[in-house]
Amino acid sequence: MKQRGLNTIQRDADLRRRVLDPVTRSVLVSQINGTAQQKDLSAPTNCDGIGRIRHFRQHVVAGWPTNPLPIFPASRWLGVDPPPEMMAQVYQLAACAWRCWYCYVPFASLRADPSKSVWKTADALVDAYLALEERPPIIDLSGGSPDLVPEWIAWTLQAVEMKGAARTTFVWSDDNLSSTRLLEKDGRSLLDAIATYPNYGRACCLKGFDGASFAFNTRAHPDGFERQLEILSGYARSEMNIYIYLPLVGPAGPCSRSQIEAILERLTAIRVDLPARTVPLYIGRFHTMVDRLDTQRDMALERQWELLHHWQRMVPALAQIP
Numbered sequence: 001m002k003q004r005g006l007n008t009i010q011r012d013a014d015l016r017r018r019v020l021d022p023v024t025r026s027v028l029v030s031q032i033n034g035t036a037q038q039k040d041l042s043a044p045t046n047c048d049g050i051g052r053i054r055h056f057r058q059h060v061v062a063g064w065p066t067n068p069l070p071i072f073p074a075s076r077w078l079g080v081d082p083p084p085e086m087m088a089q090v091y092q093l094a095a096c097a098w099r100c101w102y103c104y105v106p107f108a109s110l111r112a113d114p115s116k117s118v119w120k121t122a123d124a125l126v127d128a129y130l131a132l133e134e135r136p137p138i139i140d141l142s143g144g145s146p147d148l149v150p151e152w153i154a155w156t157l158q159a160v161e162m163k164g165a166a167r168t169t170f171v172w173s174d175d176n177l178s179s180t181r182l183l184e185k186d187g188r189s190l191l192d193a194i195a196t197y198p199n200y201g202r203a204c205c206l207k208g209f210d211g212a213s214f215a216f217n218t219r220a221h222p223d224g225f226e227r228q229l230e231i232l233s234g235y236a237r238s239e240m241n242i243y244i245y246l247p248l249v250g251p252a253g254p255c256s257r258s259q260i261e262a263i264l265e266r267l268t269a270i271r272v273d274l275p276a277r278t279v280p281l282y283i284g285r286f287h288t289m290v291d292r293l294d295t296q297r298d299m300a301l302e303r304q305w306e307l308l309h310h311w312q313r314m315v316p317a318l319a320q321i322p
């Protein structure tokens, strides 16, 4: 039987049209105030409810490996020793083609809904960031799926530079590897432009470790996993400073060890340093996602520890992220 799922390419193109205004160079960002996500935040929202402070911590939970992202690359740029915790100013693009059950954003904030979002230029967002009384050293362009509008990343980097804040600001963005835009003929110069900024790093978020876990997590067709690896491969051939988040959740599998061996082989074949740039993403229970849990997903949360065990045996140098 043919497997069905969200049509990534079609949804991606439609959402892009709805979150980008190329004339005013504006993008649609989520209004976080008043959403279920607010209950998961450790600090109040800022910038009239469209920004939030995120505390990135190396310590994740007991027994899980530390998370060096984006603390290590940001610290390198800022010329400081990596601290245990770093703050970032987060803005969220108001759209994503997928519906991951563990997403910390309410699905209503992923539909490019103008009643739950605001049009903003990158310039205005950077100004709001620079005006913060306690300005964090990182801007995190998150989502939703910021790679629907990679222009946003380039415009933000330009604005930070033009306002004289590049030396003290590291720009970090999330990419769910759903869009080939930067790898197409028209996007290539944008990719090269983004890659030239030394104060930039990109989290490439795999949404599973094989086609079945990808479909289980995103509700999209399993082919999307191969597309994710193709996009990752394209980025890996560029100068862009990339890192990978790997969620270790999926349906009960035939053999967890062979599943980890397989994804490691795929990453190594793309570029030999990619496993060392990969951080296993701990999936915890957030307020936003608990209503989406069911027996299978609960089991997946338990099983992530077993998959982690194999990952750690095979990638012992995890803490040495380049």
Ligand code: SF4
Pocket: 096, 097, 098, 099, 100, 102, 103, 104, 105, 110, 143, 144, 145, 176
């Ligand atoms: S790809 Fe990211 S933003 Fe989109 S649903 Fe999944 S976790 Fe949420």
